[in-house]
Amino acid sequence: MAERYVMALDQGTTSTRCILFDRNGRLVSVTQREHKQHFPRPGWVEHDAMEIWRNLERIAPESIAQAGATPDQVAALGIANQRETTVLWDRHTGRPIGRAIVWQDTRTDTLVDELSRAPLAETIHERCGIPLATYFSAPRIRWLLDHTPGLRERAERGDVLFGTMESWLIWNLTGGPAGGSHVTDVTNASRTLLMDLTTLDWDQGLLDFFGVPRAMLPEIWPSTAVYGAATHVLPGVRIAAALGDQQAALFGQTCFAPGEAKCTYGTGSFLLLNTGTAPVRSTHGLLTTVGYKIDNEPAVYALEGSIAITGALVQWFRDGLGIIGSAPEIETLARTVDDNGGCYIVPAFSGLFAPHWRSEARGIIVGLTSYITKGHLARAVLEATGWQTREVVDAMNADSGLALKALKVDGGMTADNLLMQFIADVLNVPVVRPMAAETVSLGAAYAAGLAVGYWPDLEGLRRNWHRAGQWQPAMDPVHRANEYDNWRRAVERTFDWIRPSRQHSPEGTGA
Amino acid sequence: MQSIERAAAILRLLARGSGRLGVGEIAGSLGLARGTAHGILRTLQRVGFVEQDAATGKYQLGAALLHLGTSYLDVNELRSRAINWADALAARSGEAVRIGTPLDGQVLVVHHVFRPDDTLQTLDVGTLMPLHATALGKVLLAYDAGAVAELIPFSRRTITSPRALARALAEVRETGWAAEVEEFTVGEAGLAAPIRGYGGLVVGAMGVSGAVERLCDAQGRPRSQLMTYVRDAARAVSRDLGASRW
Numbered sequence: 001m002a003e004r005y006v007m008a009l010d011q012g013t014t015s016t017r018c019i020l021f022d023r024n025g026r027l028v029s030v031t032q033r034e035h036k037q038h039f040p041r042p043g044w045v046e047h048d049a050m051e052i053w054r055n056l057e058r059i060a061p062e063s064i065a066q067a068g069a070t071p072d073q074v075a076a077l078g079i080a081n082q083r084e085t086t087v088l089w090d091r092h093t094g095r096p097i098g099r100a101i102v103w104q105d106t107r108t109d110t111l112v113d114e115l116s117r118a119p120l121a122e123t124i125h126e127r128c129g130i131p132l133a134t135y136f137s138a139p140r141i142r143w144l145l146d147h148t149p150g151l152r153e154r155a156e157r158g159d160v161l162f163g164t165m166e167s168w169l170i171w172n173l174t175g176g177p178a179g180g181s182h183v184t185d186v187t188n189a190s191r192t193l194l195m196d197l198t199t200l201d202w203d204q205g206l207l208d209f210f211g212v213p214r215a216m217l218p219e220i221w222p223s224t225a226v227y228g229a230a231t232h233v234l235p236g237v238r239i240a241a242a243l244g245d246q247q248a249a250l251f252g253q254t255c256f257a258p259g260e261a262k263c264t265y266g267t268g269s270f271l272l273l274n275t276g277t278a279p280v281r282s283t284h285g286l287l288t289t290v291g292y293k294i295d296n297e298p299a300v301y302a303l304e305g306s307i308a309i310t311g312a313l314v315q316w317f318r319d320g321l322g323i324i325g326s327a328p329e330i331e332t333l334a335r336t337v338d339d340n341g342g343c344y345i346v347p348a349f350s351g352l353f354a355p356h357w358r359s360e361a362r363g364i365i366v367g368l369t370s371y372i373t374k375g376h377l378a379r380a381v382l383e384a385t386g387w388q389t390r391e392v393v394d395a396m397n398a399d400s401g402l403a404l405k406a407l408k409v410d411g412g413m414t415a416d417n418l419l420m421q422f423i424a425d426v427l428n429v430p431v432v433r434p435m436a437a438e439t440v441s442l443g444a445a446y447a448a449g450l451a452v453g454y455w456p457d458l459e460g461l462r463r464n465w466h467r468a469g470q471w472q473p474a475m476d477p478v479h480r481a482n483e484y485d486n487w488r489r490a491v492e493r494t495f496d497w498i499r500p501s502r503q504h505s506p507e508g509t510g511a
Numbered sequence: 512m513q514s515i516e517r518a519a520a521i522l523r524l525l526a527r528g529s530g531r532l533g534v535g536e537i538a539g540s541l542g543l544a545r546g547t548a549h550g551i552l553r554t555l556q557r558v559g560f561v562e563q564d565a566a567t568g569k570y571q572l573g574a575a576l577l578h579l580g581t582s583y584l585d586v587n588e589l590r591s592r593a594i595n596w597a598d599a600l601a602a603r604s605g606e607a608v609r610i611g612t613p614l615d616g617q618v619l620v621v622h623h624v625f626r627p628d629d630t631l632q633t634l635d636v637g638t639l640m641p642l643h644a645t646a647l648g649k650v651l652l653a654y655d656a657g658a659v660a661e662l663i664p665f666s667r668r669t670i671t672s673p674r675a676l677a678r679a680l681a682e683v684r685e686t687g688w689a690a691e692v693e694e695f696t697v698g699e700a701g702l703a704a705p706i707r708g709y710g711g712l713v714v715g716a717m718g719v720s721g722a723v724e725r726l727c728d729a730q731g732r733p734r735s736q737l738m739t740y741v742r743d744a745a746r747a748v749s750r751d752l753g754a755s756r757w
Contacts, residue, residue, distance in 0.1 A: 027599045325574065328591040415591040417636050435598045435627055466627035468598055469634050 078448030252443030285355030
């Protein structure tokens with residue numbers, strides 16, 4: 001019998017990747033396409049959902065061809081996606097309503113500010129596990145309904161659908177306008193501000209609060225379940241899992257037991273700690289979120305420290321400033337100097353996420369002197385990722401009452417040795433990279449493979465995990481303390497930059 | 512060969528004057544069909560010798576031309592592009608994986624993946640190894656006519672005669688892989704294959720190393736299955752880097 005594989009689709013912030021894995025969780029083929037980032041105004045970030053769908057149409061068959069396989073050798077498809085990015089589309093034509101509003105977009109800041117003054121606002125964090133912030137989907141849906149003439153009526157009639165990227169892709173894969181399934185999974189739904197974290201269903205009170213018609217919402221499914229067979233692109237292939245990308249990475253790192261944590265370094269960075277079947281409420285600026293839900297089993301929850309800008313700062317250094325030609329060159333440039341020269345960059349491009357949650361903060365470079373070269377700036381770029389991790393780990397330790405003993409890492413930035421060493425240095429714990437750096441894809445594949453019986457159980461998946469690299473802390477404690485102090489003073493200087501009352505955006509008036 | 516002459520003419524044309532020309536202007540100047548000029552420009556663009564301005568669509572000389580003398584692939588870029596395949600190779604072979612590039616007559620380890628048995632191991636990225644006594648080094652020597660190694664003995668089996676080394680390197684070029692059995696450390700062996708970039712240029716070597724009884728058969732020859740894994744992984748990286756034939 002021919003070898004069978006599981007396919008993972010990782011619909012990320014900058015690209016869409018398609019990876020085939022074999023039974024040992026080993027990578028067989030990889031295809032990838034980047035999509036365009038649209039920045040129409042300061043603080044606005046958009047994607048073309050149609051471009052992303054076309055990319056998928058192209059790379060999925062390519063990955064099968066690259067492996068020398070045929071679609072019937074694909075046992076199941078698992079999807080991991082950029083979370084909170086909001087797509088609205090017409091059910092009848094399949095055309096998106098404008099561009100998708102990306103998770104980094106802060107156009108809803110005035111709206112969020114207004115909503116937060118309503119009496120019900122205080123109960124939101126308790127119901128959803130996440131605070132009312134521009135980061136999540138519901139304010140974006142509301143913004144689109146408010147700013148597109150006639151849209152609310154169409155949404156109420158069910159002619160316009162909402163989804164995060166996994167919903168958009170599954171709907172298209174299962175037929176689109178010709179009867180596509182309009183579904184989401186619990187992990188993605190837990191990022192909307194519309195789902196009750198304990199019932200795992202849409203909450204009418206929250207729908208009313210945000211003014212979102214129920215008719216436009218997808219049905220909430222477990223993360224691991226057979227959603228149906230694809231009719232387009234991969235006809236007959238079973239779609240068997242969907243998870244937000246960070247939850248997929250938690251799954252791919254096999255953090256199945258309470259107390260196990262991972263941090264994924266991509267465009268942003270996200271530290272998730274498995275807290276078991278009961279949601280743990282944070283008092284230190286972390287999010288409570290669904291980690292995963294396997295079929296009919298109880299949901300597993302996680303505490304999350306979200307950092308908006310880490311790899312995106314390197315991309316800005318490359319694309320915005322043109323100082324480097326490719327992202328990995330940041331390490332080469334940073335190694336031309338021995339330290340940051342007293343320079344710090346706080347990348348509050350979309351405000352600051354965990355543990356600060358300051359949407360009015362904006363980025364700064366401090367400590368500039370004539371001494372500073374582009375090498376020092378490159379150091380400061382990498383160090384920003386290290387210190388932001390430290391802040392989140394401190395919050396995690398405080399919330400859980402336990403001290404992190406080692407950090408499991410993954411994601412594209414783990415190829416940067418200087419950065420990994422710096423993270424070990426500032427956390428003062430070993431940093432461990434698993435043999436599969438593509439844990440987001442691996443997690444989606446694992447979840448899908450479990451659903452169709454390609455893999456029997458979680459324990460079997462755990463045995464596939466191996467250490468590929470480890471960095472030991474080696475920083476002088478006094479130096480660490482001084483640098484952390486400098487970083488914190490730099491962070492304070494980003495606060496209170498944007499003043500809502502002075503917003504000049506014509507749409508800034510809200511409803 | 513005609514296309515090389517035409518490519519050279521395009522580069523000379525772009526090096527002249529203001530340096531930004533549209534495909535029509537280039538075709539007109541050289542008396543080429545527009546499609547021919549476009550095809551050559553696309554290839555030159557892929558190897559980095561010309562760049563196209565996103566806004567105007569005009570072509571100019573590429574940054575890669577300025578760095579022809581220095582290494583054209585950043586080592587951190589190489590690691591980043593190879594990391595997935597290096598992981599897959601370690602998982603398949605069950606051995607530690609290293610990627611090396613030449614540096615001052617030695618092999619610079621630019622990437623290291625632990626042997627997947629979860630024992631205590633230490634990352635040795637940044638360390639240097641001898642060219643003539645390691646499989647990685649032999650690959651780098653075999654495909655770089657200018658490289659010279661100082662033939663220091665590390666064990667009884669280290670190659671120390673220039674003639675023996677020349678024979679070994681010719682064999683590497685013929686087979687497309689290199690082996691080292693107890694030539695650097697007693698009890699250890701290594702296998703490696705070249706990583707190629709555009710046009711087949713060797714930009715590094717990728718290989719496994721470990722206990723000689725695991726890497727070699729009873730006759731002391733490298734296990735062919737392992738060799739296949741190493742070559743497949745190096746080819747996958749080469750493909751990602753744009754080497755079309757390998």
